[in-house]
Amino acid sequence: MENQLLPDERIDFLVHPELKIIQSPSVFSFSLDAVLLSRFAWVPIQKGKIIDLCSGNGAVALLLSKRSKAHITGVEIQERLHSMAKRSVVLNDLSQQIQMDLSDIKDAPAHYGYGTFDALTCNPPYFASVHDEDHNQNEHLAIARHEIHCSLEDVIRVSSQLVKQGGKVAMVHRPNRLMEILAFMRQYKLEPKKLQLIYPKSGSEANMLLIEGMKHGKPDLHILPPLTVYDDKGEYTAALKRMFYGEQ
Amino acid sequence: MENQLLPDERIDFLVHPELKIIQSPSVFSFSLDAVLLSRFAWVPIQKGKIIDLCSGNGAVALLLSKRSKAHITGVEIQERLHSMAKRSVVLNDLSQQIQMDLSDIKDAPAHYGYGTFDALTCNPPYFASVHDEDHNQNEHLAIARHEIHCSLEDVIRVSSQLVKQGGKVAMVHRPNRLMEILAFMRQYKLEPKKLQLIYPKSGSEANMLLIEGMKHGKPDLHILPPLTVYDDKGEYTAALKRMFYGEQ
Secondary structure, eight states: OTTOOOTTOEEEEESEEEEEEEEBTTTBOOOHHHHHHHHHSOOOSSSOEEEEESOTTSHHHHHHTTTOOSEEEEEESOHHHHHHHHHHHHHTTOTTTEEEEESOGGGHHHHHOTTOEEEEEEOOOOBOOOOGGGSOSSHHHHHHHBSSSOOHHHHHHHHHHHEEEEEEEEEEEOGGGHHHHHHHHHHTTEEEEEEEEEEEETTSOOOEEEEEEEETOOSOOEEOOOEEEEOTTSSBOHHHHHHHHSOO | OTTOOOTTOEEEEESEEEEEEEEBTTTBOOOHHHHHHHHHSOOOSSSOEEEEESOTTSHHHHHHTTTOOSEEEEEESOHHHHHHHHHHHHHTTOTTTEEEEESOGGGHHHHHOTTOEEEEEEOOOOBOOOOGGGSOSSHHHHHHHBSSSOOHHHHHHHHHHHEEEEEEEEEEEOGGGHHHHHHHHHHTTEEEEEEEEEEEETTSOOOEEEEEEEETOOSOOEEOOOEEEEOTTSSBOHHHHHHHHSOO
16 A cells, blocks of 8 residues: 555656656656765765655665665655655665655754764755745645755755764755855855766756765865766766766 | 076967967976966956966966957066066067066055956965975975965955956866865955866866856856866867867
């Protein structure tokens, strides 16, 4: 019963040959952002605790389970998305490793404890919540994409509170928010260590960034090789395919 | 007499077919950094005032003269480098457009006036001046490369003071200083608008960055397409050659 699909839902493959994910085109589907974040983030391999904030339908948490044996907690505020994530965990037989919680990330430090996690990932809403008319008409998508329930500052403050000294916080976001991200990371003692820029095609400006900071880390930022998504024919580049399917 | 070469000096071509530059391998030679900065920076085309700080032997100022009719002031603290720059200006018959001044950039706002320039470029010393033993043995190179006479904060504070409201400040630096650069730019009201990362070869971390801010600008950062310098054969990439020689 747990895995019964609602009318608009379907089961898709999730990049890794052994992973499947429940999603709904009209409610929420995982995107490239989630896949890239799950590859970019540092994770403890054998043991430890990982938390994924703004989990959506659980793509990042599911993908991280293929890179780490650590326990993974996913936090999502939307009941419908949480329900999909929870059923996907069962579908993949990952209930021992992944726990999906329905809650507001702002309550997470009080709930899980300060300094609890070794690593944290987050694919937060990208757009500042300024004007109501700008919001996506679909409420589920609006909450996932706009800072309705949590601001960028909330995400970074809470992330810093949740990880241990030396713990890592990895996030995917838009380049035009980089200055805010760096300012909040500095304010909340997450020192940026790794930055990677994603370009939709050759000759275009970056449209996505991956950034990882260390709680109370020393300043030493590395800018990883750029990743271009599509080649001139509109197909995935070899580099992107390697990130997706191989050599991981 | 002005153009007489000292024993260790020579005249080299400076990228542009019409430009020559006096340099000395044992004292100072222009580098890729200067060329990239001179291409990256916004300049007023027909009129206005440009200033180039930490001018070295004048490569940036000379190259900017091919993109702009504005008056260009170059400021260099080392007498020997300033002498080369001055003689190169004469050699290229650019004395009407370019003025090379021997002085400390920290004195520049008082000397030229606050809010005087439309655009500013700077290829500052890259390395923090911490331990004397780390300094290059050659005094000229040491001053050019280490923050002996001016710190990164000096450079950014002075830059902000020299440009008008809405004026542009472009700098070339190392990626591991990005966090400091952004923090000082924010502190001194230079809003980052354009960032470009330079990678030595495919698959390598970035080893150079170009950044441009606008005095009292609104937050809106664009991350330009990445530039890779060498191909797998160790030769300049087509993109770099285009930047060097064509389509400008």
